[in-house]
Amino acid sequence: MSAYLIRRLAGTVPVLLLISLLVFLLIHAAPGDPTLLLLGEETNAAEVARAKERWGLDRPLYVQYLKFLAAAAAGDFGKSFKYAEPVIGVIKTRLPATIELAIFSIIIATLLAIPLGVWAGSRPNSWIDNLGTTCGLFGISMPSFWLAIMLILLLAGALNILPTSGRSTYGVAGPERTGFYLFDSLMQKNWPAVWDMLTHVFMPALALGVNMLGILMRVTRSAVLEVMNEEYVVTARAKGLAEKNVVWRHVASNALIPVITVVGLELGTLLSGSIIVETVFAWPGSGSLLITALNARDYPLVTGVVMTYTMAFVAINLIIDGLYAIVDPRIRY
């Protein structure tokens, strides 16, 4: 297992290098100039030249990249042009919000998708199967930004039961310790803050998770359909087990492996989806930070956020591979 882990970790190095080069080249190739965007409408040529020198933009591109690479190897993504603070520090303040949102999206998606998928797969062509398939299609097809606006209009507007945006109501949350509002509020036993956080996270998490819900539901259904005809399922039925037990103990547990793979892959999609959803809901996470950085052509910050997402994606895949061995004892590395 440890040899496998080392091999996998070594394999991530070229991936990270390639991604860093691609991001660096693409962001520099994009039209737009950070000095012109950040120094205000009344800036002049002398100010622009000073800023370029300060930010190292007057040097050849390959020098800028090599400098970035050397610093990144030591865990330093440089200083943000916009915030004038180390990129790592800026990302650290925003990442907990995105992780919290992603966790809630996964919870919503899996809690709804797996039972619905198992139910639909165990009763093919029934009304519940048709309903589940329709829901899955709806989830996959729905653009998150549109769904986000619709949720605001319905739940915050027409029904007026949820706040329109933001991560918390001012004055409710206690002092921030970890950046994870729910965790901090639970530790402080601040129940109004816990509830406040849940009301704020529900809409963005749903908007973000619906796509994953659709995919998970369809994958679960397919996996269940496949397992339903296995011999051990027939044996279980022949032993006289109740259908409920056959489905949930024998079928569902064996259909989980492809579901775990999809959850892992979709986690990466959640991170990229959060860019839109966070912007619509004014959720102060790394997704909205990336939009701000892109609009300002803040090269170090854009590169830093994308590299963070890449590393998260690689780490998630490693964890998922590890989970296979736990779910299926036959798999050994």
Added chain:
Amino acid sequence: MNRRHRQTLVVSLAALIMFVGTRVETNAQTRVSVGVTETIETHNPYGDSVSLLYGIWSEVTGPFCTYSYGKGDFEGRLAERWKVENPTTWIFSLSKNYKFNDGSPVTAEDVVHSIMTRVIKDPQSKQKASVAPSIVNAEAVDKFTVRVITDKPTAPLLSFLCDRLIVTSKAAFDKYGRAAADKEHMMGGGPYRLKELIPGQRLVIAKRPDHPAAKKNPRAPDEVVYRVMRETEQRVTALLNDEVQIAQFIPPHLRQRVEKSRNLKITPVDSVEIMFLAMQPKPPFDKKEVRQAVCHAINRDQIIATLLEGFASRLDGPLGPGQYGYDANLKPKLNYDPERAKKLLAQAGFPGGVDVELQTPVGRYTLDKQLTEAMIPMLNAAGFRARLLTPEWATLWASVQKGTIPFYYMGRGSVQDPSAALHQYFHTGETPRIGYSNPKLDELLDKEQQEFDPKKRRQYLSQAMSILTDDAPACFMWRHKLLWGLNNRVEYQPLPDARIYAIDMKVRR
């Protein structure tokens, strides 16, 4: 699902709905929440250069002086009065009543520190060009008097300093260092203090009841929460739900949703942002007749009446009423006249029409794409063969700044005094945004910038604007009427420059 499970589910759902319906109440005395469109990203008051933040930071730290739209002139605040000692030297006398949060007075040393150390010399400052473009030195004459020296005579200096210069504590900076002073020990002399800033989400300021300005208006809110809400639907919904009591920039097509509520109203205000079509003097716009033909081709009144539902004021020159130097009798006026446009095109050597590409930002200004879409058939009816391009803002803006876009729709904000804007776009060699050059215009613009007699300065400005309108390097279109949604519990008159001053609000308790 058996009966017991169903019952449990129904009870749980009912409890959840009741719980969701319970709003969290907090115990501030009076609080106003404002839905704003610009992001609030940094604790450094000098680290950004956007209109909203100048207003908020000015309220926390001053303001140094302010522009009164009612009087059409600048008014003292922290700087009570000023005089021009000679064309490059200004003397500012400070009020002795402004005190920092810790009770220490705001002194000339703090003003000098803010101008020289924070705005001009600090590499993290993004405000030098906007606040102190011509200032070369600032020094304390005594504890409450500051001398400011410019590198050339700058008559419109106040338009850079007022509502923009943020005065922070030198003592706090020296004691804690820049980052900690900004983040943990923000000291200001304004009627509000910074209470909380969550970048990208909200900024909260709390009233200092002992401040002279707060004593003058005891109904000003105790706390103001600025919430970032970029989506218009979100701002309108939050206003309807009483999540915010003031919402910036309601688009005309959504105003009826607000007006239907008995508790809300729409307050329109003429913006000081001038909208125009810029034309680089390169073929075919190197010919004055072509530029004038563009101006005659656009039916501004029709666009204002239909797409903008009347929420804009037509511009017949660079300025409108309330802006410094506005001249109601400015001539010539290039009115809508498509037949004249055709004749001018023919005179310019394009009797069969000419191809032009108009570029516009999308979503940056009110209905920018829709308005320019409406201009295309108008231009075509006048003999142009026009095409609309809609690049992403960062791309368009960078190209405009480099002077590579020949024909574009743009706005220029914060034009209380037009000097900076006119220099920036039309003076030879200032910026390549239009690339226009006219020695006569340059002479007039130089004179107005060096003329401290307001009457003479207005005359120079008027002559300069007359040349601009006739030579038409830009067609001046309109100023939008910005629509603000307000809860009836809050009395507030929004300002044309979109700055928000909580101290001017009155809240019904």
